[in-house]
Amino acid sequence: MGSSIFLQSNSLLESLIHLSNEVSSIEKLPSIQVRNVSTMLRRIKVLTSLFEEIQESNNPMLPPSSVLCLSELFSVIRRVKSTMEGCKNGSSLWGLIQTERLSNQFHVFVKEIARALDILPLSLLTVTVDIKEQIELLHRQAKRVELYVDPKEIQTRDVLLTLMASEKNMFDVETVKHVFNSVGLKTVLDYEEEMSKLEDEVHKQAESEENDVRQVSGSVGKSTSAPFNVPDEFRCPISLDLMKDPVIVASGHTYDRSSIAQWINTGHYTCPKSGQRLIHMALIPNYALKSLVHQWCQENNIPLMECSSNAESEKKTCEKAVDHISATKVAIDSVKRTAEFVVGKLAMGSVDIQRQAAYELRLLAKTGMDNRRIIAEAGAIPFLVTMLSSNDPRTQENAVTALLNLSIFDNNKILIMAAGAIKNIVDVLESGKTMEARENAAAAIFSLSMIDDFKVAIGAHSQAIPALVGLLREGTTTGKRDAAMALCNLALYNANKLKTVAAGAVPLLIELLMDDKAGITDDALGVLALLLSCPQGLEAIKKSRPLVPLLIDLLRFGSAKGKENSITLLLGLCKDGGEEVARRLLINPRSIPSLQSLATDGSPKARRKANALLRLLNRCCSQSHNPIG
Numbered sequence: 001m002g003s004s005i006f007l008q009s010n011s012l013l014e015s016l017i018h019l020s021n022e023v024s025s026i027e028k029l030p031s032i033q034v035r036n037v038s039t040m041l042r043r044i045k046v047l048t049s050l051f052e053e054i055q056e057s058n059n060p061m062l063p064p065s066s067v068l069c070l071s072e073l074f075s076v077i078r079r080v081k082s083t084m085e086g087c088k089n090g091s092s093l094w095g096l097i098q099t100e101r102l103s104n105q106f107h108v109f110v111k112e113i114a115r116a117l118d119i120l121p122l123s124l125l126t127v128t129v130d131i132k133e134q135i136e137l138l139h140r141q142a143k144r145v146e147l148y149v150d151p152k153e154i155q156t157r158d159v160l161l162t163l164m165a166s167e168k169n170m171f172d173v174e175t176v177k178h179v180f181n182s183v184g185l186k187t188v189l190d191y192e193e194e195m196s197k198l199e200d201e202v203h204k205q206a207e208s209e210e211n212d213v214r215q216v217s218g219s220v221g222k223s224t225s226a227p228f229n230v231p232d233e234f235r236c237p238i239s240l241d242l243m244k245d246p247v248i249v250a251s252g253h254t255y256d257r258s259s260i261a262q263w264i265n266t267g268h269y270t271c272p273k274s275g276q277r278l279i280h281m282a283l284i285p286n287y288a289l290k291s292l293v294h295q296w297c298q299e300n301n302i303p304l305m306e307c308s309s310n311a312e313s314e315k316k317t318c319e320k321a322v323d324h325i326s327a328t329k330v331a332i333d334s335v336k337r338t339a340e341f342v343v344g345k346l347a348m349g350s351v352d353i354q355r356q357a358a359y360e361l362r363l364l365a366k367t368g369m370d371n372r373r374i375i376a377e378a379g380a381i382p383f384l385v386t387m388l389s390s391n392d393p394r395t396q397e398n399a400v401t402a403l404l405n406l407s408i409f410d411n412n413k414i415l416i417m418a419a420g421a422i423k424n425i426v427d428v429l430e431s432g433k434t435m436e437a438r439e440n441a442a443a444a445i446f447s448l449s450m451i452d453d454f455k456v457a458i459g460a461h462s463q464a465i466p467a468l469v470g471l472l473r474e475g476t477t478t479g480k481r482d483a484a485m486a487l488c489n490l491a492l493y494n495a496n497k498l499k500t501v502a503a504g505a506v507p508l509l510i511e512l513l514m515d516d517k518a519g520i521t522d523d524a525l526g527v528l529a530l531l532l533s534c535p536q537g538l539e540a541i542k543k544s545r546p547l548v549p550l551l552i553d554l555l556r557f558g559s560a561k562g563k564e565n566s567i568t569l570l571l572g573l574c575k576d577g578g579e580e581v582a583r584r585l586l587i588n589p590r591s592i593p594s595l596q597s598l599a600t601d602g603s604p605k606a607r608r609k610a611n612a613l614l615r616l617l618n619r620c621c622s623q624s625h626n627p628i629g
Contacts, residue, residue: 031184
């Protein structure tokens with residue numbers, strides 16, 4: 001299995017480099033989609049550098065998740081090439097009319113590149129720091145890229161549509177020239193070529209549906225009809241016909257593109273010749289064999305045009321049928337095989353292999369609910385739970401992060417709890433080998449505690465809440481926020497409120513309110529507001545002298561949620577004999593104006609509570625004969 005992956009990953013890299021260079025070297029770029037095309041070319045050049053470095057590293061065994069990523073990138077770049085060639089060689093005016101659809105296509109390509117890079121284990125690949133930084137930057141930019149539709153193209157498109165709707169001879173010639181110039185049509189020869197392309201487009205649009213049906217039905221059950229004695233090595237093992245577009249599958253065997261595409265699209269995920277399961281569905285062009293086939297055709301006077309036209313027809317069929325991992329059915333099966341392979345390494349590998357496998361699962365579980373479901377079904381969760389006790393810091397960190405990512409899928413929460421993960425997760429939270437492992441353990445507890453029954457089970461562990469409070473004290477900003485959010489979830493269950501107070505959370509939360517650098521004001525207020533309903537929590541909160549003026553400031557400058565929780569705390573402190581707090585509010589010159597402002601302009605909850613607090617303060621003033629105006 002290992003040597004098979006090595007062979008097919010080498011051929012995959014060669015084809016990726018060849019394909020990327022073909023895209024990068026396209027001459028005379030199209031006059032439409034200029035910005036989308038140019039930025040896509042820059043991205044592909046960065047990826048090409050990555051492919052070349054991976055190839056030069058001569059790594060004897062690429063991680064399976066990287067093979068899956070490279071397969072996905074191969075698919076995307078193939079479709080980028082097809083789209084760019086369509087923009088370049090097709091009708092420019094038709095492309096202008098389709099500008100929004102084409103822009104969306106490029107946007108989808110970028111998002112697919114981002115999703116592919118989500119599962120690329122860069123730290124496991126032998127690449128330079130420079131390339132690693134470029135890929136990480138490309139990944140970040142691709143994840144947040146927005147759809148770009150050129151406003152000038154939209155404006156020109158609208159002018160063109162207006163001209164098309166005009167009556168004959170009722171349009172301005174200069175306007176027509178301007179539209180033509182904007183898409184690169186400047187000479188009489190350009191006009192003639194464009195007319196020919198438009199006619200082709202009209203026929204293509206009119207006949208596309210009929211052609212699709214005819215191509216699909218015609219490609220099934222083909223038999224050899226060539227009168228020539230075709231060499232066996234040039235025949236497709238499936239159809240026995242001459243291979244016009246030979247491609248290599250993951251097993252290393254070669255088939256004609258249309259035949260193997262039909263095979264895969266009908267639900268077969270094994271190599272027809274060897275019976276071996278295919279670990280990815282990319283169809284990699286066999287350029288060497290294709291060249292030999294063309295040479296043989298020339299020597300035997302077989303028209304290459306016929307060969308090419310048939311291949312082009314079949315190419316359209318197979319592109320609709322499969323040829324890219326992102327097709328849902330194929331993608332799920334590829335992830336399934338990758339997950340099963342990686343879980344096998346997790347179960348039986350050495351410490352180094354387990355660390356690598358946990359890292360790959362961590363990345364694979366980062367995106368997509370299907371990925372999370374498939375990894376769990378492959379049996380990863382019990383092994384990951386066991387690895388939480390690893391003495392290797394990276395292994396422990398990868399395992400807890402993988403479980404965190406898997407827990408986002410609700411059914412996996414049940415499986416993780418059923419595997420007895422809480423004890424190990426709390427151990428990592430309390431004394432993990434790295435701060436990132438501790439913080440991700442807190443985030444995992446937050447995720448698991450979204451289910452009500454698990455709030456009870458987690459709180460029942462004697463060290464869970466004290467460990468969260470410990471991270472609240474020692475963690476980074478992210479860790480403090482994860483701990484506060486987990487405590488907020490757990491404190492919805494009454495028994496956990498007392499445990500949170502007993503663990504010393506109240507003074508720590510108030511201290512964090514005063515620390516601007518901590519950056520968790522709203523989360524800390526949320527936990528304090530919940531603890532207020534517990535008698536022990538109320539007493540602990542009352543002991544803080546700096547809290548009231550701090551809450552008054554938050555009424556003025558806090559977020560909407562912060563203002564709601566601040567007024568909840570003030571109202572709770574003033575009730576049940578909180579005369580001292582009421583007096584301190586009345587003495588502070590900023591409190592009444594802030595409450596009156598919230599009573600008028602706050603959220604419904606804030607208005608209701610502000611009015612209640614103003615009434616309470618008014619009663620307090622009435623007793624001293626000074627009602628609030």
